[in-house]
Amino acid sequence: MAKSRHSAIGRQPSRLRIMLVPPVTVVLGSMITALPIITDYPILPPMGLLILLAWRLIxxxxxxxxxxxxxxxxxxxxxxxxxxxxxxLWSVVFVLLETIDRKAVSRDYWQDWLIASIATVFVLVGGMLIVDLQSNMLRLDLLAPQILLSTLLYPFLTRFIGAIDNWRVAS
Known part of the structure; x- marks a missing residue:
């Protein structure tokens, strides 16, 4: 006896999957920073922010x-x-992205990468200055490896989030 295959034509993806996957991936990305990695300087990219930016720009x-x-x-x-x-800081980034979206006619991949890189630098520097403005004003060079790694990691995360998005909206 042959199994009947149900056609995917006309089926809608799960509403729960459509609504929950983006926030859950951002939360999981934020949880990565809690891994027990011991270094003298910050090196782990802000994964929650990068995933959020990837979703927001896609x-x-x-x-x-x-x-x-x-x-x-x-x-x-x-x-x-x-x-x-x-x-x-993430709220400021979102307000600025909304302003850019209202003013810009269209963006390409390179502009999204530049926007994400600038937003990441803004959040990392802003976070460091919030912790201790006086002593961190001259130590911004400590963020260079983290900024570089975040900037280089963004295209890979964008492809990963794009694949998750395709699964999310697939029926």
């Missing part, structure tokens, strides 16, 4: 402007930054 209409705030609070719980710093 699917501009998915996230609301205020979405950076609660996801930033979750990131603050795992990153060890002062509570509210990522929430504030």
């Amino acid at each position: 699917r501009p209409g998915y996230w609301t402007v205020w979405a950076g705030f609660p996801l930033g609070l979750v990131d603050d719980m795992f990153s060890g930054q002062p509570f509210g710093s990522a929430a504030f």
Whole structure:
């Protein structure tokens, strides 16, 4: 007896999968910073931020402007930054991205990469200055490896998030 195969034509993807996959991936990315990696200087990229930027730049209409705030609070719980710093910085990034989206006619891959790199530098430098403005003002060179790794990792994360997005909306 042959099994009947159900056609995927006309089927809709799960509403739960469509709504939950992006925030869950951002939270999982933020949890990566809680791994027990011991170094003298910060080197691990802000994975939650990079995943959030990848989602935001791939699917501009998915996230609301205020979405950076609660996801930033979750990131603050795992990153060890002062509570509210990522929430504030991610919110500023989201407001700026919304402004760019309203002004720009269209963007390409290279512009998205540049926008994500600038946003990552802004969040990393802002986070370092929030921790201790006076002593960190002259120590911004410590962030160079983390900024470089974050910038180089972004295209790979974008492809990964694109594959997850294709699965998310597939029926």
